[in-house]
Amino acid sequence: MKAVSVEEAVAMIPAGASVMVGGFMGVGTPERLLDEVVRQNKTDLRLISNDAATPGKGVGKLFDKTLVSKLTATHIGLNPKAQQQMLANQIAVDLVPQGTFVERIRAGGCGLGGVLTPTGVGTLVAEGKRQIEVDGRPFLLETAPRAQFALVHAFLADYLGNLAYALTSRNFNPVMAMAADTVIVTAEHIVPVGVIAPDHVVTPAPLVDYLITNG
Amino acid sequence: MDPQIVIARRVAQELKSGNLVNLGIGIPTLVANYVPSELKVFFQSENGLIGTGPIPEQGMAHPTLTDAGGRPISALPGASTFDSAMSFGLIRGGHVDVTVLGGLQVDAQGHLANWMIPGKMVPGMGGAMDLVSGAKRVIVAMQHAAKGKSKIVAKCSLPLTSARPVNLVVTDLAVIGFPEGKATLLETAPGVSVGEVLALTEAELAIPDNVPEMRL
Numbered sequence: 001m002k003a004v005s006v007e008e009a010v011a012m013i014p015a016g017a018s019v020m021v022g023g024f025m026g027v028g029t030p031e032r033l034l035d036e037v038v039r040q041n042k043t044d045l046r047l048i049s050n051d052a053a054t055p056g057k058g059v060g061k062l063f064d065k066t067l068v069s070k071l072t073a074t075h076i077g078l079n080p081k082a083q084q085q086m087l088a089n090q091i092a093v094d095l096v097p098q099g100t101f102v103e104r105i106r107a108g109g110c111g112l113g114g115v116l117t118p119t120g121v122g123t124l125v126a127e128g129k130r131q132i133e134v135d136g137r138p139f140l141l142e143t144a145p146r147a148q149f150a151l152v153h154a155f156l157a158d159y160l161g162n163l164a165y166a167l168t169s170r171n172f173n174p175v176m177a178m179a180a181d182t183v184i185v186t187a188e189h190i191v192p193v194g195v196i197a198p199d200h201v202v203t204p205a206p207l208v209d210y211l212i213t214n215g
Numbered sequence: 216m217d218p219q220i221v222i223a224r225r226v227a228q229e230l231k232s233g234n235l236v237n238l239g240i241g242i243p244t245l246v247a248n249y250v251p252s253e254l255k256v257f258f259q260s261e262n263g264l265i266g267t268g269p270i271p272e273q274g275m276a277h278p279t280l281t282d283a284g285g286r287p288i289s290a291l292p293g294a295s296t297f298d299s300a301m302s303f304g305l306i307r308g309g310h311v312d313v314t315v316l317g318g319l320q321v322d323a324q325g326h327l328a329n330w331m332i333p334g335k336m337v338p339g340m341g342g343a344m345d346l347v348s349g350a351k352r353v354i355v356a357m358q359h360a361a362k363g364k365s366k367i368v369a370k371c372s373l374p375l376t377s378a379r380p381v382n383l384v385v386t387d388l389a390v391i392g393f394p395e396g397k398a399t400l401l402e403t404a405p406g407v408s409v410g411e412v413l414a415l416t417e418a419e420l421a422i423p424d425n426v427p428e429m430r431l
Binding site: 024025026027028050051053054073074075076077078083086087095097098099100102103106117118119120121122123124125155165166167168169170171172173174175202 | 260261262263264277278279280281283284285290296297298299300302303304306307336337338339340341342343344345348349374375376377378
């Protein structure tokens with residue numbers, strides 16, 4: 001793990017990058033990183049995020065500045081700007097059931113080739129996908145995507161990069177921290193090694209590439 | 216009684232002590248208000264919490280303790296938190312005893328459509344498809360009709376949420392089950408006749424000899 005400024009970290013992300021962003025309706029989202037992505041005007045992003053949050057909050061900031069060209073998400077109904085951009089074909093949107101969304105990312109991070117899920121069988125979600133029967137039950141074969149970058153927000157990070165999360169801000173963060181080439185983390189508090197007891201570490205330090213320093 | 220409260224109170228009677236329950240947005244959210252306090256029901260919020268409590272008092276909200284809509288909630292003693300993979304493992308893996316969801320249409324076989332109106336409303340399915348596919352029991356809580364048009368239809372014209380039929384539909388007029396895969400009138404709301412239910416039901420409805428009134 002390397003400690004860097006938010007400016008340095010975001011400078012590593014090229015336009016057009018695939019980026020996973022943690023958070024659920026803007027809760028548990030690395031806001032400082034997103035503010036800097038907006039400031040550095042990173043365009044054409046291929047965003048993988050549970051939702052589009054709301055304008056001005058979380059990943060919603062990226063839609064305020066039309067920085068997203070492709071979105072993979074489960075629900076965007078609470079962000080009218082993202083909806084408008086989808087209906088105007090400014091962004092390509094792939095809507096995925098939430099359990100499938102997270103399990104695909106988990107599989108991507110765990111080296112699996114995909115996931116067999118019963119969710120979506122017999123619905124629009126099944127279109128164009130292979131259906132596989134196992135012991136007489138039908139499943140959809142869902143692929144296991146990875147991204148170039150994961151932007152993660154933790155509650156505690158120690159000097160080595162071990163992470164712990166708070167309440168419902170954990171959500172997609174530890175799963176995404178497994179599934180990207182480069183993992184960049186902001187934390188509410190940076191604490192000495194040992195403050196997070198081994199049993200309470202959720203994301204082990206070797207998964208974290210960059211920790212954003214305070215200030 | 217307000218139609219939404221009729222629905223919420225009747226659905227609450229379906230929950231048993233020890234159940235793990237996931238409530239959808241809208242009318243389903245109201246169900247928690249009518250569960251007797253002596254009943255130990257665990258409510259899950261799919262953003263990563265079992266043991267959701269009421270909205271915190273003014274000034275007590277915490278930015279990292281929210282429901283699936285991002286609104287502040289509280290956590291009850293004995294609550295637990297987890298990531299989204301665990302949350303949907305619970306849902307898809309059959310660990311959730313009951314889910315209560317809103318609906319746009321339910322058809323004569325119990326198929327539910329509740330996530331999109333093509334060309335009009337395309338918000339995304341969120342967790343709805345996983346909940347209907349994986350929960351042990353699926354209850355739909357919705358108004359019987361919208362603008363005079365029945366929401367209990369012969370066949371869903373809107374895209375399905377799951378190929379799996381739901382177990383029970385509770386509306387402001389009736390309780391409908393699907394024994395042997397056929398929509399059947401199980402109860403009527405207080406003061407509502409079987410004829411009034413039939414008049415607002417597009418699907419063919421089996422009518423048993425005795426159809427009791429909801430006891431609220």
